[in-house]
Amino acid sequence: MRGRVRAAAVGLAVAAVLVSATGTAGAQAPPVCHDHAAPPGPAAVEEGPVPVPPLPVQDPPVGGPALGTCDLALPVGAPPVPAGIDAAGWVVADLDSGAVLAARDPHGRQRPASTLKLLTTLVVLDRLPLDQVVTGETEDVQVDGSRAGIGPGGAYTVQQLLSGLLLNSGNDTAHALARTLGGVPQTLELMQQRATAMGALDTRPATPSGLDGPGMSSSAYDLALLLRAALRNPTFAELTQTRLVQFPGFGAHAGFMLSNDDPLLRSYDGALGGKTGFTDAARHTFVGAAQRDGRRIVVALVRGEQQPVRMVAQATALLDYGFAMPAGLAPVGTLVEQAPVTETAATASPGTPDGPAGVLPESSPVGWVVAGLILVAGLATGVVYIVRRARGTKDGPGPD
Incomplete structure (x- = not known):
């Protein structure tokens, strides 16, 4: 049983890491320009x-x-x-x-x-x-x-x-x-x-x-x-x-x-x-x-x-x-x-001024789609492992 739980946990953990990595890669970091936030100094007395x-x-x-x-x-x-x-x-x-x-x-x-x-x-x-x-x-x-x-x-x-x-x-x-x-x-x-x-x-x-x-x-x-x-x-x-x-x-x-x-x-x-x-x-x-x-x-x-x-x-x-x-x-x-x-602004709905829950504007939508697919694959990996163990099969060496 511990092996089944461990396998499922590993699948979820791998999926979570890949989701994080995909979200980061999908987001395009803005250019770092010294004067894009505010005019350079020195400031005026006024x-x-x-x-x-x-x-x-x-x-x-x-x-x-x-x-x-x-x-x-x-x-x-x-x-x-x-x-x-x-x-x-x-x-x-x-x-x-x-x-x-x-x-x-x-x-x-x-x-x-x-x-x-x-x-x-x-x-x-x-x-x-x-x-x-x-x-x-x-x-x-x-x-x-x-x-x-x-x-x-x-x-x-x-x-x-x-x-x-x-x-x-x-x-x-x-x-x-x-x-x-x-x-x-x-x-x-x-x-x-x-x-x-x-x-x-x-x-x-x-x-x-x-x-x-x-x-x-x-x-x-x-x-x-x-x-x-x-x-x-x-x-x-x-x-x-x-x-x-x-x-x-x-x-x-x-x-x-x-x-x-x-x-x-x-x-x-x-x-x-x-x-x-x-x-x-x-x-x-x-x-x-x-x-x-x-x-x-x-x-x-x-x-x-x-x-x-x-x-x-x-x-x-x-x-x-x-x-x-x-x-x-x-x-x-x-x-x-x-x-x-x-x-x-385009996706916001009444009562949710920052947009729907779970939407991160700074991340690429494509990246999140890929991340979702990876998450599903991770869950499937854990489930398959549990089913196969229940049928008496073994994926490889290792303690139960």
């Missing part, structure tokens, strides 16, 4: 002494598995990347199809600086009438960084404030728009909802202007998503290509002309516009787009420097690279239209 927990790292990566790399993602047969591209992360994609043509560390999380104003703009365009009048307040003027030039008591339409936000990267206009949306906390919540819904899951806004704040992050991939979405709005498409616009004065201060500070618009034939950004912690960021021969391409760069190659020159080289990419090469990923549905 981020505070206690770090904010990072956003979850997406596995599989949004846009396709090849975009989970920490390094280059290039199609088979692609030409070499132009020299002098030193930004920590970048993406080149077809603006219309969403095909990602090439990338480097596309989901590496960095601080976006003022490129985050694209997300602020999307929320404003969704929720505020362009002709709504906003009165400037002292608190708008007191924000740090670049300003468009609004003042206390000045009257500005939402469209004029958007002009200051996009052309002159006005942090004062960002604050005024946030007030109009219900305040900074409400605006940040709306920005987060918008980013999450569109699949920009590396993005967490901490300020409406892009100034550094606790937990702030985005990525080259997300910035390409944001500009792609923004350019679908006719108002944004017109504003981002505007070179000069009349801006109202306030009190005794006369009105003046605002000029667009996008260097790509001034230097690249076919430029559709874009947005620059800089803080000490973020370094230089840029996202822009251009069209050529009926094709439109978006480029996004994060954590770059102006030396030895200026950011606009890096963006120009990557746009040229995208336009010259040979036809027929398979893209390395895609810019998504909305947040992907996770396995857990």
